[in-house]
Amino acid sequence: MEDTIAAIATPLGNGAIGIVRMSGPQSFPIAQKIFRPYKEHFLSHHIYYGHIVDKRERIVDEVLLSTMKAPHSYTTQDMVEINCHGGIIVLKKVLSILLENGARMAQPGEFTKLAFLNGRIDLLQAEAVAEVISAKTERALMICQNQLSGKLSRIVKELREKLLLLLSYNEVMIDYPEEDYSNISVESKLKIVDDIHDILDKLLRSASTGINIVNGVTLCIVGKPNVGKSSLLNALLSDERAIVTDIPGTTTDVISEYITLNGVPFKILDTAGIRKTEGLIESLGVERSKNSIKKADIAVLVLDVSKRLSEEDKAIIDLLKNAPCRKVIFMNKIDLGKKIDREELENLFPQYPIVEGCLLNKRGLDKLKEEIYKQVVYYDVNDSEIAVTNERQKKTLEKAMGKIPALRQHIKDNIDPALISIEIQSMISALDELIGNVTTEDMLDKMFSTFCIGK
Ligand SMILES: Nc1nc2c(ncn2[C@@H]2O[C@H](COP(=O)(O)OP(=O)(O)OP(=O)(O)O)[C@@H](O)[C@H]2O)c(=O)[nH]1
Ligand SMILES: [Mg+2]
Incomplete structure (x- = not known):
């Protein structure tokens, strides 16, 4: 005998409606036992107004109950869905009544797994x-x-x-x-x-x-202290999210936020500037920055072009060169003049784009976004594809x-x-x-x- 399974299908919280669903051969008999409808007889694909009652015939909720006869249902089995009031206690109570009456608690994804095992959808559709x-x-x-x-x-x-x-x-x-x-x-x-x-x-x-596009992309902003990493995070978000000061070592932890570029979800990590430091908090932050590079799908290296490449920049460049993520280089503070040779960077990162700009007036920001997007979408898929x-x-x-x-x-x-x-x-x-x-x-x-x- 096949099981009849049941579960709360809507999130647990307060809402207008909450749904408890049930699938399997006992769905209709169980519903008949616990549901007091205003009309008798269940037809397939109908919605019935009535009450769910407990074993002492006390009303537990006023509901709409929909019926779907096999094979024309999500799982291809007989199915019943009960639209209750969307509260945690009421939903749990209705579920427990179904369980008392012979249904068993469904496992995660079990309704969809049944749809797959019963041949209504294939694995690609289940995913x-x-x-x-x-x-x-x-x-x-x-x-x-x-x-x-x-x-x-x-x-x-x-x-x-x-x-x-x-x-x-x-x-x-x-x-x-x-x-x-x-x-x-x-x-x-x-x-x-x-x-x-x-x-x-x-x-x-x-x-x-x-x-x-489906999973989203993790982007981490890296560089030595004071180059403009948090300024870049803020510019991407169009919000003053992170503290920006001219004191090197302002950001000591990883700050994460979400943006969307052309329908691609990005998780952005602004990190502590990487340098050798004696400070305990900052050094822990630096460790986290290095770990962020390992987790990232793409890293944006921010450089302050008003100064020559320092040993600190070079150490980060070495770190990045060995990381498997994609990279985009942002030459920031172009308003203060340019002391870094672009060719030198091109030799260091031959396959990756280099964008010049100034975060104070957002120059180069659109170009940077475009290059970031191109690094994760190599082949444009349109909506109908x-x-x-x-x-x-x-x-x-x-x-x-x-x-x-x-x-x-x-x-x-x-x-x-x-x-x-x-x-x-x-x-x-x-x-x-x-x-x-x-x-x-x-x-x-x-x-x-x-x-x-x-x-
Ligand atoms: N002139 C100029 N200053 C900038 C530019 N971008 C950022 N700054 C300034 O550079 C300083 C450091 O900026 P932040 O964004 O805090 O730099 P950071 O890389 O996050 O620094 P840490 O968190 O210390 O690692 C701030 O005073 C910014 O206003 C720019 O394009 N031009
Ligand atoms: Mg910062």
């Missing part, structure tokens, strides 16, 4: 559900909605079809080695491989952009892509078709993993445990 909920910008939302509607899944299925076609051409050669199947030329097989390559390539190019949105998706696509060179070569060399089949099969299994045709218990547990309860 999109969590991403829609946590979307931090409208652009993130649009990308996740595209994924939820199955656009990415359709492309993956088309890729799979192409591979199956290729496989069938190949299997014919294995089964009937004597026959001449020259009507399927090497060229036409290579054409299919090229098509597959191009689609995979486009998806993979969308990955870093999609991941950055699909994008890969997490590392798992990216890795499985890379696995498939990794097989292309060998596959191409084998077809070209017209070698043993059995070997060609192996390459094609392993590409198909990478796509199966991506879309969730094959899964492991561990992988599903890991994925759904990140969901909220009741989703």
Whole structure:
């Protein structure tokens, strides 16, 4: 017998409405036991007005109860959702009544996991559900909605079809080695491989952009004391968030704030100026600055161009050069004249942009924002396009892509078709993993445990 599960689906706090949901074969019988409707009989996809009562028939809440009969529900099972008043006690009480009557507490993401296991959505769509909920910008939302509607899944299925076609051409050669199947030329097989390559390539190019838009990016502002790091934070926020003074060592801790650039959410860390210091508080701050660089996806190095590069600047440059994050260099205080040679910086950071400006009058700020954005969005995805949105998706696509060179070569060399089949099969299994045709218990547990309860 399948379980019937129940959970509070709305956040615990005070709100106009709170929803308790229930899924499984006992949903309707349990609802019938605890709900006193003004009309009898549950039809599917109807909303009923009535009261939830406890076992002594005391009214616990005045509710609207909606019914969804299998298979036309979120989980594909019979489902009941109870719109209660949105208070913590009332929601907990209604849930406990459901549990007393035979439902069991749902695990995080279990409703969505059921939707996946029962075949209503695939794994990409299940991931999109969590991403829609946590979307931090409208652009993130649009990308996740595209994924939820199955656009990415359709492309993956088309890729799979192409591979199956290729496989069938190949299997014919294995089964009937004597026959001449020259009507399927090497060229036409290579054409299919090229098509597959191009689609995979486009998806993979969308990955870093999609991941950055959905997950957000951590940007840390670094530099020696007094160069204008906190001034930059304030300018990016258009707010006097951090204290700015001309005393070196003003910022002693990491200050974090959020901004959005073209729909990409950024967490910005303003750090203590890095230098050798005897002060206990400042030295702890410096340690934190160094750790921030390790955590950051992108670092903005701020330099005071009115002075020559000092040993302190050089030490930070060394630190940054070895860090895996992306970098943008901001030459600040250009209003005071320029003593740092731009070419010297270009040699130190050959692949990274250098922007000159003055934070006192915001000169160079727009250019800096543009360069920061370009460092995290290498491939512009528009709202109607699909994008890969997490590392798992990216890795499985890379696995498939990794097989292309060998596959191409084998077809070209017209070698043993059995070997060609192996390459094609392993590409198909990478796509199966991506879309969730094959899964492991561990992988599903890991994925759904990140969901909220009741989703
Ligand atoms: N002339 C000039 N002064 C600037 C400019 N940007 C910032 N300053 C001044 O430089 C001083 C230091 O600025 P902050 O933003 O506090 O520098 P910081 O890097 O955060 O310093 P610490 O927190 O001590 O590491 C302040 O007096 C700012 O007003 C600029 O473009 N030109
Ligand atoms: Mg500061």
